[in-house]
Amino acid sequence: MQPSEWDKQLSPVRDRLAGIECTRENRVFLPCEAEHVCEICRFLFEELRWRFVISTGIDAEDCFEVLHHFADDASGAIITVKAFIRDRQVPQIDSITPLIPAAEWIEREMHDLLGIRFRNHPNLQRLILADDWPEGVYPLRKEVQT
Amino acid sequence: MKEAARKSVLAVGPFHPLQEEMEFFQLTVDGEKVTDINARISYNHRGIEKLSEALQFDQVPYLVSRVCGICSASHPLAYVQAVEEIAGVQPPERALYVRTIINELERIHSHLLWVGLGGHFIGYDTVFMWAWKYREPVLDLLEEITGNRNNYGNVKVGGCREDIPDELIPKINLELDELEKKTEMLTKAVLDDPVLHVRLKGVGVLTKEDGIRYAVTGPTARGSGIAIDVRHDDPYAAYADLDWKVITQPEGDVFAKAVVRLLETLESIKIIRQALAKLPKGPVAVAVKEIPPGEGCGHAEAPRGETFHYVRSDGGNRPVRHKIRAPSYVNVPSFKASCIGADIADVTLTLAAVDPCYSCTERITVVDGRNALVHDYEELLRLSREKTARIRKDLGAPEMKLEGL
Numbered sequence: 390m391q392p393s394e395w396d397k398q399l400s401p402v403r404d405r406l407a408g409i410e411c412t413r414e415n416r417v418f419l420p421c422e423a424e425h426v427c428e429i430c431r432f433l434f435e436e437l438r439w440r441f442v443i444s445t446g447i448d449a450e451d452c453f454e455v456l457h458h459f460a461d462d463a464s465g466a467i468i469t470v471k472a473f474i475r476d477r478q479v480p481q482i483d484s485i486t487p488l489i490p491a492a493e494w495i496e497r498e499m500h501d502l503l504g505i506r507f508r509n510h511p512n513l514q515r516l517i518l519a520d521d522w523p524e525g526v527y528p529l530r531k532e533v534q535t
Numbered sequence: 536m537k538e539a540a541r542k543s544v545l546a547v548g549p550f551h552p553l554q555e556e557m558e559f560f561q562l563t564v565d566g567e568k569v570t571d572i573n574a575r576i577s578y579n580h581r582g583i584e585k586l587s588e589a590l591q592f593d594q595v596p597y598l599v600s601r602v603c604g605i606c607s608a609s610h611p612l613a614y615v616q617a618v619e620e621i622a623g624v625q626p627p628e629r630a631l632y633v634r635t636i637i638n639e640l641e642r643i644h645s646h647l648l649w650v651g652l653g654g655h656f657i658g659y660d661t662v663f664m665w666a667w668k669y670r671e672p673v674l675d676l677l678e679e680i681t682g683n684r685n686n687y688g689n690v691k692v693g694g695c696r697e698d699i700p701d702e703l704i705p706k707i708n709l710e711l712d713e714l715e716k717k718t719e720m721l722t723k724a725v726l727d728d729p730v731l732h733v734r735l736k737g738v739g740v741l742t743k744e745d746g747i748r749y750a751v752t753g754p755t756a757r758g759s760g761i762a763i764d765v766r767h768d769d770p771y772a773a774y775a776d777l778d779w780k781v782i783t784q785p786e787g788d789v790f791a792k793a794v795v796r797l798l799e800t801l802e803s804i805k806i807i808r809q810a811l812a813k814l815p816k817g818p819v820a821v822a823v824k825e826i827p828p829g830e831g832c833g834h835a836e837a838p839r840g841e842t843f844h845y846v847r848s849d850g851g852n853r854p855v856r857h858k859i860r861a862p863s864y865v866n867v868p869s870f871k872a873s874c875i876g877a878d879i880a881d882v883t884l885t886l887a888a889v890d891p892c893y894s895c896t897e898r899i900t901v902v903d904g905r906n907a908l909v910h911d912y913e914e915l916l917r918l919s920r921e922k923t924a925r926i927r928k929d930l931g932a933p934e935m936k937l938e939g940l
């Protein structure tokens with residue numbers, strides 16, 4: 390799909406996006422601020438009927454990023470909503486689980502490993518870390534050495 | 536509180552000593568019926584995503600082939616495709632075909648493994664023995680090509696590590712002919728068996744709507760009538776050049792998933808035959824020097840569904856972030872839809888139908904809070920097998936016959 394076609398298809402949420410980046414054919418990244426993530430994902434999942442694939446949480450230098458990957462299986466495209474969480478002290482973002490049940494585990498995982506709080510998540514309990522893992526230590530943050 | 540005290544909890548898991556994925560399910564049951572499900576995973580979390588950040592780009596394929604012993608071709612493939620996307624590398628034609636062949640051999644042995652275990656759970660141990668016997672020559676072929684029966688480590692950024700020697704092609708074709716006959720016989724035996732129809736149809740149904748809500752992929756999705764397959768939707772390796780079908784069944788029950796896997800095994804044989812016939816001449820790898828800054832998404836159709844890898848590079852020689860999505864991670868929570876309302880005798884099978892590497896099904900304990908009764912795994916396996924035997928008796932059906940072997 391051409392960049393202009395993406396523009397047209399995404400027009401209802403276009404003003405919520407900071408851009409539409411096509412890295413190659415069938416790969417699109419949609420950067421946005423954290424507060425718009427639910428609105429955008431609702432549109433992709435419910436209106437465009439794209440499949441939720443998985444999410445990636447990233448400890449970037451000056452912020453946290455939550456990437457929600459979607460697939461449009463009809464065209465084979467992978468569309469990634471890239472939400473920036475600017476507050477590094479108390480990183481939080483709205484949960485998409487009430488909208489997309491498939492996101493429950495991965496949001497719990499990001500909560501465990503990166504310490505990102507997902508607002509309105511129905512069950513934000515530990516999934517990956519052991520019950521006796523110390524509070525406040527998040528293994529996927531960059532300050533934790535491998 | 537009084538109500539809660541009367542609830543019985545069925546604990547499934549957490550450990551299986553032989554398989555990689557460990558999961559722990561707590562099923563709340565009312566008599567014989569499952570009323571709720573809760574899952575706990577990560578008993579064997581190995582921190583592979585974090586480890587990957589400490590490795591160089593060309594070392595990571597060997598790490599990710601160990602994500603899963605069974606899917607050890609699809610994980611590195613998805614990863615290298617993500618990195619090739621960042622670097623703009625196009626592997627040579629022959630490498631794309633070799634990747635296709637290895638991945639289809641993997642699908643065949645994985646599906647046969649599932650068919651065998653599925654048979655074991657319902658008391659068809661003959662199916663278990665035969666399916667695993669047919670699987671052996673496939674593993675031998677993989678060993679002959681890559682040097683390993685599992686953990687092949689055969690893909691690298693820019694191509695493949697080992698080529699398929701031309702002199703091996705007749706042998707592979709011969710093994711495929713044998714395998715095709717046996718798989719057809721097995722498929723026919725399953726499709727014609729009246730006991731299996733009664734035992735598996737309508738059991739563990741995942742509706743199409745629930746399948747979409749839970750975003751399932753692979754045979755779990757295709758058994759519910761969702762016609763998605765990465766090989767078809769976003770073709771990689773050599774799949775676009777080959778003639779094959781995406782197998783679907785609309786019913787969503789265990790029988791449908793079994794049929795999908797058996798027919799897919801036959802499709803895989805078809806794919807490998809064509810790939811061998813069209814195998815282009817030339818090298819199997821190009822040199823890759825540097826990985827520029829950027830991000831890439833690679834995905835591949837593993838035997839259990841979509842394997843997805845996201846890689847970010849900052850221009851150094853290691854990934855700054857590498858996200859791995861294994862198919863079972865998304866398929867497993869669909870139990871919430873398929874197990875609730877099911878009989879305990881069907882739980883082993885419903886859990887197994889998603890093919891979550893079985894870790895969950897080997898250690899099942901039923902704790903009845905009211906009567907302090909404990910059922911262990913053997914008891915549940917017995918319940919499952921007794922149900923099959925009961926059906927067989929009611930139908931007056933003979934033992935399943937596997938002929939022409």
